[in-house]
Amino acid sequence: MSRVVVEARGLTVGWSGEPLLEKLDFEVASGDVFAILGGSGTGKSTLLRHLIGLEAPLGGTIEVNGEPPSLVGRPRHGVLFQSGALFGSMSLLENVVLPLRHWTDVREPERREIAAAKLRLVGLGGFEHYMPAEISGGMKKRAGIARALALDPELLFLDEPSAGLDPVTSSHLDDLILSLNQNLGVTIVIVTHELHSIFQVVSRCILLHRERRGIIATGDPRELARTSTDVRVREFFRSADAAGRHAGNAQ
Numbered sequence: 530m531s532r533v534v535v536e537a538r539g540l541t542v543g544w545s546g547e548p549l550l551e552k553l554d555f556e557v558a559s560g561d562v563f564a565i566l567g568g569s570g571t572g573k574s575t576l577l578r579h580l581i582g583l584e585a586p587l588g589g590t591i592e593v594n595g596e597p598p599s600l601v602g603r604p605r606h607g608v609l610f611q612s613g614a615l616f617g618s619m620s621l622l623e624n625v626v627l628p629l630r631h632w633t634d635v636r637e638p639e640r641r642e643i644a645a646a647k648l649r650l651v652g653l654g655g656f657e658h659y660m661p662a663e664i665s666g667g668m669k670k671r672a673g674i675a676r677a678l679a680l681d682p683e684l685l686f687l688d689e690p691s692a693g694l695d696p697v698t699s700s701h702l703d704d705l706i707l708s709l710n711q712n713l714g715v716t717i718v719i720v721t722h723e724l725h726s727i728f729q730v731v732s733r734c735i736l737l738h739r740e741r742r743g744i745i746a747t748g749d750p751r752e753l754a755r756t757s758t759d760v761r762v763r764e765f766f767r768s769a770d771a772a773g774r775h776a777g778n779a780q
């Protein structure tokens with residue numbers, strides 16, 4: 530049995546005391562690429578912000594590696610926000626060095642070596658001294674992932690990594706996500722609504738529904754797309770060609 534790394538029980542999240550999602554129960558197991566899916570405005574990013582400890586739940590509990598998520602102390606997980614959130618005044622290398630400088634006592638030359646290795650890992654070898662403004666959107670996402678990996682987390686949260694990317698760049702990013710999961714064993718929690726990414730990289734998902742204010746389906750997205758009899762689930766996966774092609778591949 531895989532270890533549970535994220536566990537939500539009776540979790541209610543929302544803003545200003547107003548629930549957006551109520552009484553959620555789900556868990557993420559070690560080794561999963563776990564997706565939070567749902568239509569626009571269902572609360573996917575809101576839920577992610579709660580899982581990483583940026584917001585406090587209105588009710589219920591979240592445990593990440595057996596503890597409530599906390600922003601205090603050395604982060605045990607990496608996060609890629611939608612914007613990539615690189616510091617524009619620093620080179621890519623400096624951006625990746627930053628968490629190492631803040632949270633470890635590794636000396637500067639080794640910090641720079643580790644950061645350069647992380648950039649190579651995400652396919653940005655040779656771009657260490659570029660500034661964020663000098664690189665493409667896809668490269669910014671990769672640099673953000675390199676920084677999120679700086680402290681060797683076992684768990685990575687990705688908020689819409691493909692947002693704003695063209696299909697080819699987005700597909701290359703999917704390959705990177707899969708490789709981090711399969712080759713490095715990183716557990717990944719991802720918010721996405723890209724069907725291609727969903728079928729390409731995700732092993733388990735929850736599907737959120739706005740009116741229901743909760744989870745309407747849990748499982749392997751290819752299975753859900755193929756077998757769900759729930760019209761709302763079918764509606765979500767309604768891109769029949771993509772679903773059929775990928776569900777077929779998965780058999």
Ligand SMILES: Nc1ncnc2c1ncn2[C@@H]1O[C@H](COP(=O)(O)OP(=O)(O)OP(=O)(O)O)[C@@H](O)[C@H]1O
Nearest residue numbers: 544545549567568569570571572573574575576722
């Ligand atoms: N910081 C905030 N303060 C108050 N309300 C917020 C905040 N962030 C999001 N919301 C509201 O919460 C609701 C859900 O937003 P959220 O961004 O979590 O949805 P989402 O499913 O990620 O949507 P999308 O796919 O469009 O990014 C929206 O009505 C949004 O206006």
